[in-house]
Amino acid sequence: xxxxxxxxxxxxxxxxxxxxxxxxxxxxxxxxxxxxxxxxxxxxxxxxxxxxxxxxxxxxxxxxxxxxxxxxxxxxxxxxxxxxxxxxxxxxxxxxxxxxxxxxxxxxxx
Amino acid sequence: xxxxxxxxxxxxxxxxxxxxxxxxxxxxxxxxxxxxxxxxxxxxxxxxxxxxxxxxxxxxxxxxxxxxxxxxxxxxxxxxxxxxxxxxxxxxxxxxxxxxxxxxxxxxxxxxxxxxxxxxxxxxxxxxxxxxxxxxxxxxxxxxxxxxxxxxxxxxxxxxxxxxxxxxxxxxxxxxxxxxxxxxxxxxxxxxxxxxxxxxxxxxxxxxxxxxxxxxxxxxxxxxxxxxxxxxxxxxxxxxxxxxxxxxx
Numbered sequence: 001x002x003x004x005x006x007x008x009x010x011x012x013x014x015x016x017x018x019x020x021x022x023x024x025x026x027x028x029x030x031x032x033x034x035x036x037x038x039x040x041x042x043x044x045x046x047x048x049x050x051x052x053x054x055x056x057x058x059x060x061x062x063x064x065x066x067x068x069x070x071x072x073x074x075x076x077x078x079x080x081x082x083x084x085x086x087x088x089x090x091x092x093x094x095x096x097x098x099x100x101x102x103x104x105x106x107x108x109x110x
Numbered sequence: 111x112x113x114x115x116x117x118x119x120x121x122x123x124x125x126x127x128x129x130x131x132x133x134x135x136x137x138x139x140x141x142x143x144x145x146x147x148x149x150x151x152x153x154x155x156x157x158x159x160x161x162x163x164x165x166x167x168x169x170x171x172x173x174x175x176x177x178x179x180x181x182x183x184x185x186x187x188x189x190x191x192x193x194x195x196x197x198x199x200x201x202x203x204x205x206x207x208x209x210x211x212x213x214x215x216x217x218x219x220x221x222x223x224x225x226x227x228x229x230x231x232x233x234x235x236x237x238x239x240x241x242x243x244x245x246x247x248x249x250x251x252x253x254x255x256x257x258x259x260x261x262x263x264x265x266x267x268x269x270x271x272x273x274x275x276x277x278x279x280x281x282x283x284x285x286x287x288x289x290x291x292x293x294x295x296x297x298x299x300x301x302x303x304x305x306x307x308x309x310x311x312x313x314x315x316x317x318x319x320x321x322x323x324x325x326x327x328x329x330x331x332x333x334x335x336x337x338x339x340x341x342x343x344x345x346x347x348x349x350x351x352x353x354x355x356x357x358x359x
Contacts, residue, residue, distance in 0.1 A: 025137060026137045029136060029137040029138035029141065029245070029246055029247060030137060030138060030141040030217050030218050030247050031218045031245075031247070032217070032218045033141070033215065033216065033217040033218065034212070034215045034216040034217070035215070036212060036214060036215030036216070036353065037144075037214065037215030037216055037217045038215070039215070040214055040215055041137065041140065069207070069211065069212060072212055074212065074216070076216065
């Protein structure tokens with residue numbers, strides 16, 4: 001089996017899940033956002049987003065601050081350095097895999 | 111019928127242009143646009159311009175001699191300058207937290223373009239491997255709007271004729287439309303039309319030349335505050351109350 005294809009098994013599964021990848025990419029761009037904004041932008045349900053945020057927080061990829069604004073609960077999420085590193089590593093791995101895929105397709109055509 | 115008349119090339123071009131319109135819509139750009147969703151930053155900037163242009167026009171028109179009138183003019187002008195150049199962002203944030211938050215959530219407000227352009231470029235991630243600016247959650251609304259409004263002010267002053275004001279306001283309208291066209295707060299071409307119309311109306315008042323120049327700032331401010339007010343009303347009507355979040359870890 002191609003060495004690059006084998007790299008797929010080394011991908012961080014926590015980041016690879018589309019909804020979590022979306023959350024991390026959102027936070028990478030905006031630094032911090034609250035629960036409602038993430039829900040609106042990502043089109044998640046509340047339960048779904050809660051679950052994904054908890055998993056990311058457990059892994060130390062995001063930091064969650066819970067507070068109150070008046071009587072309204074406010075949950076602000078922020079990407080941590082570990083989260084940014086994990087996302088960067090994931091993107092590099094995917095890049096490398098896709099590059100390998102493109103090269104093998106080119107070789108086939110030739 | 112229409113589909114049949116499309117050649118393959120034109121169809122491909124249409125699809126490509128659709129891609130171009132959709133793909134720049136990154137989370138960072140959407141977050142920057144979100145800052146203007148309730149119109150409050152425009153209202154604050156507009157009120158600042160109204161204060162500055164109004165007080166300067168009033169001073170130019172009446173030339174007050176008493177120290178109390180002069181002090182009132184200077185204080186109002188200084189406050190307006192601070193609103194426009196310095197504290198507009200903080201005032202907008204304060205109003206947002208009291209008036210519109212948290213109807214559709216909170217995201218970090220965009221950085222000012224001038225601050226970001228001074229930062230070092232950072233190699234970004236991304237599947238394409240391309241580099242991008244360190245942060246796409248950036249706005250140049252303040253700097254470009256100030257530049258355009260003061261450009262109208264200078265132009266109305268330089269053209270030493272009554273027709274100067276409508277010409278200046280037409281230039282302001284074109285520049286506002288063109289500069290913000292692909293920005294985080296674009297204006298529809300019809301929404302900038304009131305500017306030259308207001309310039310024509312003000313010309314009929316036969317004001318002095320130096321009053322004309324400040325009237326350009328005044329009209330710009332009223333227009334900006336009007337745009338923001340219209341947005342705010344629409345936003346509050348669309349989102350009458352905040353949804354309750356339920357994050358359960």
